[in-house]
Amino acid sequence: MTPHHLRSGSSDNRAAAFLRGSERPLAAAYDVALLDLDGVCFAGDARVPHAAEGANGARELGMHLVFVTNNASRAPQAVVDKLADNDIDASPGEVFSAAMDAAALLHEHLPDGAPVFVIGGDGLRQALTDEGFAVVASAEDAPAAVVQGWDPAVDWAMMSEGLYAIANGALHVATNLDATLPTERGFALGNGSLVAAVANASGRKPLAGGKPFPGIYQRALRRAGGARPLAIGDRLNTDHVGARAADIPGLHVLTGVSTARDVLLATPEERPTFLHTDLRGLLQPHPEPRRTTSDGDSWWQVGDERWRVTAAGAEGQGVGFLDTASAAVSLDAYRALACAFWDYADAHGGRTDDLNVPELHVGSQENNA
Numbered sequence: 001m002t003p004h005h006l007r008s009g010s011s012d013n014r015a016a017a018f019l020r021g022s023e024r025p026l027a028a029a030y031d032v033a034l035l036d037l038d039g040v041c042f043a044g045d046a047r048v049p050h051a052a053e054g055a056n057g058a059r060e061l062g063m064h065l066v067f068v069t070n071n072a073s074r075a076p077q078a079v080v081d082k083l084a085d086n087d088i089d090a091s092p093g094e095v096f097s098a099a100m101d102a103a104a105l106l107h108e109h110l111p112d113g114a115p116v117f118v119i120g121g122d123g124l125r126q127a128l129t130d131e132g133f134a135v136v137a138s139a140e141d142a143p144a145a146v147v148q149g150w151d152p153a154v155d156w157a158m159m160s161e162g163l164y165a166i167a168n169g170a171l172h173v174a175t176n177l178d179a180t181l182p183t184e185r186g187f188a189l190g191n192g193s194l195v196a197a198v199a200n201a202s203g204r205k206p207l208a209g210g211k212p213f214p215g216i217y218q219r220a221l222r223r224a225g226g227a228r229p230l231a232i233g234d235r236l237n238t239d240h241v242g243a244r245a246a247d248i249p250g251l252h253v254l255t256g257v258s259t260a261r262d263v264l265l266a267t268p269e270e271r272p273t274f275l276h277t278d279l280r281g282l283l284q285p286h287p288e289p290r291r292t293t294s295d296g297d298s299w300w301q302v303g304d305e306r307w308r309v310t311a312a313g314a315e316g317q318g319v320g321f322l323d324t325a326s327a328a329v330s331l332d333a334y335r336a337l338a339c340a341f342w343d344y345a346d347a348h349g350g351r352t353d354d355l356n357v358p359e360l361h362v363g364s365q366e367n368n369a
Contacts, residue, residue: 018339019302020273021288026251026281027058032226033282034217034248037069037079039234039256040279042086044183048255052087054279063282065094066224068217068231070210070238072099072149072175072191075123096220098175098191098210099127099149104219105209106133106173110144117143117170119162119198121151124175139164148198148206149175150191159198166202176210178238182256211238214246221248232279236262236270249273251281260334260360264341265352271342275335277364287332289339300339303332309344313356326359334362 022029033055035041041051059065067079067090074082076092083090102124106116115134118125124147125135136143139161146162166172177192199206210216211233221229231248233239234256243250252272254260263275274286292301299306299317306317314322314337329337337360345352 018271018342019275019289019335020249020286022274022286025061025283025285026230026274027061027063027283029228030063030226030230030249031228032064032066032221032224032230033058034066034068034220034224034229034231034243036231036233036235036239036256037067037082038071039182040232040253041067041083041088043256044185046184047086048278050278050280051255054282055088058279058282059089061283064224064226065090066220066226067095068097068211068220069095070098070176070178070191070216071181072097072102072124072127072210073121073151075126078123094224096216096223097123097127098216099124100130101209101216101219102147102149102173102175103127103131103133105207105215106145106147107131109171109173109207114144115141116145116147117141117162117165118147118149119154119158119194120147120149120175121153124149124151139168139170142168143170145171145173146198147173147175148191148195150178150181150194154194159194163198163201166198166204172198172202172204172206174206174208174210176238177208178210178235180257182234187257211235212241212245214242217242217246217248221246230274232282234258236266236272240266240270240272244269244271251276253278253281254362255279260362261357263334263338264357264360265345266338266342267350268342268346271338275331275338277331277362280364287335289335300336300343302336302339305330305333305336307333307336307340309337309340309355311354314340314358322358323356324358326361328361328363330363334360 076095174195178190180187181190231243231250236258250272251274
């Protein structure tokens with residue numbers, strides 16, 4: 001039995017393998033939240049609706065918060081200040097960044113005090129010096145490693161200096177491989193895109209920390225000391241792939257990168273354990289998905305919503321087929337649809353290209369609070 005997982009209680013094992021239910025608010029059922037930042041707590045310089053309400057409310061219910069981010073540009077205090085600007089309470093000891101994860105990864109390959117060159121900013125430099133590494137200014141200082149993390153100050157000269165060091169034998173370590181970074185204007189170049197440029201020039205594949213690798217969650221959890229963790233994120237291919245790889249349940253929110261349609265099409269390794277529109281999902285119970293039968297037909301039921309997916313498409317009982325490009329649905333309908341689409345995909349070798357999969361506009365269901 002996995003100690004930090006809550007079992008669904010359903011007699012249907014397929015329901016437990018998809019979404020789960022919780023009779024208590026998630027902040028009461030789990031003891032530590034491993035919270036993503038960009039797209040969950042804020043979006044660049046923009047505020048995320050209900051983020052402060054959800055995060056601070058979870059703390060009031062006794063949940064410990066740890067902010068686990070692939071962004072390596074900010075030192076812990078800078079993260080705390082950014083969260084404070086968004087009315088979210090935090091302390092530096094509650095921050096675990098990809099920069100800190102890369103420093104921990106580097107310890108597995110280099111001795112204490114080894115010289116390293118940084119393609120990145122002050123947050124990454126601080127994480128490395130805090131772990132005892134000597135940050136050097138040039139490839140001519142013979143660094144043993146080049147550690148690369150996103151920062152707005154990264155430019156051609158800095159990347160080229162790192163390339164010189166890698167060509168001379170330095171280890172190339174990336175804090176994360178995110179191709180994009182969400183901002184208030186849309187998606188900008190992420191660290192992974194810049195890492196790819198250096199790797200393309202060097203011809204060498206870098207070591208990588210951060211999400212979607214499970215190590216960042218495992219190391220953050222060891223620092224937090226929780227026994228029943230829950231990972232919260234907006235990106236399926238980083239936050240939730242990493243959570244599943246670390247065997248940690250995940251709550252997906254619709255305030256960042258991955259849309260509701262993306263969730264319906266999620267591969268098994270990307271699938272969250274719980275779904276909500278935003279961080280208020282920490283403060284609410286989550287009805288358990290169940291397979292039910294009505295008039296000989298099989299449905300996925302969440303609350304009062306019943307949905308199924310067949311070769312004819314996605315159908316709601318009493319609603320009819322979703323045959324439009326977009327549709328407005330309730331939160332429980334979204335949850336039932338996710339189970340129904342996943343069930344169909346698993347039964348058809350992962351294929352859903354024969355189906356209409358609409359963009360969903362999901363209501364928050366305030367009455368669930």
